[in-house]
Ligand SMILES: O=C(O)CCC(=O)C(=O)O
């Protein structure tokens with residue numbers, strides 16, 4: 001099958017290594033000039049690093065804490081309760097520990113199965129656990145807050161790309177999204193090349209990752225150096241994946257990252273993957289083409305990209321341990 005995975009991002013020895021912090025306060029308050037300033041900051045972040053933090057984003061910490069608590073509560077259930085909502089081709093439900101191998105990635109080819117378990121929910125289809133009262137309500141509330149936050153960032157992306165501020169709005173009117181509630185068990189003595197989540201780039205347009213109290217995430221900076229992700233209380237760490245990179249004709253980076261839980265504690269994570277409407281054609285953006293050069297990629301829809309992703313990560317493993325997929 002033809003690979004839709006972009007090639008490895010280039011190493012740039014002189015790239016900056018500090019992950020920028022974008023303060024949304026003035027922008028969300030509607031202050032004049034704030035959008036332009038954030039647009040410039042976002043452009044730098046995506047052309048040079050591929051990750052940024054947001055602070056003063058308006059999402060209550062109590063909701064973030066509640067979502068983390070539900071992730072812990074879900075995974076504390078007996079295995080058989082979790083398997084009752086086992087993941088299938090819809091990419092929704094429970095994925096067991098070592099139930100996935102990152103196969104769509106060019107970062108680290110011979111990956112071992114990932115030492116994490118996860119529960120996936122999406123905007124359009126869902127499977128809810130039977131005996132966890134309140135779980136669904138909290139997950140739905142968190143997803144709604146993340147959808148709102150993701151949408152509020154779109155004018156900053158458009159501005160960063162020298163497009164009219166509302167360029168993405170209609171394309172994300174009915175966005176695609178996935179919430180992944182992951183549990184990384186303690187994993188102090190990993191086998192060679194074994195990770196909680198193997199090195200990968202996300203597939204997403206935008207990943208919103210709530211700040212984790214437990215370390216474990218590392219990022220391969222464009223300089224080629226792996227660094228532990230810094231922590232900022234109450235922030236979201238945001239990155240772009242392969243679809244953002246593709247849509248921007250490689251102008252914006254999709255930066256690889258990985259997870260290893262050596263903390264001696266259980267680790268949970270609740271990344272939210274945010275994409276445009278499933279049928280929207282992501283065609284090279286007009287401000288991302290070099291004069292006279294054809295775009296590097298064919299236009300593609302989210303639905304078509306996810307079909308490929310499902311084949312890569314699910315199709316090949318069906319006859320073995322079952323489902324195989326990892327990052328979005
Ligand atoms: O666990 C984390 O901190 C990040 C997870 C991640 O990269 C992913 O699920 O794609």
Ligand SMILES: [Fe+2]
Nearest residue numbers: 201202257327
């Ligand atoms: Fe990721």
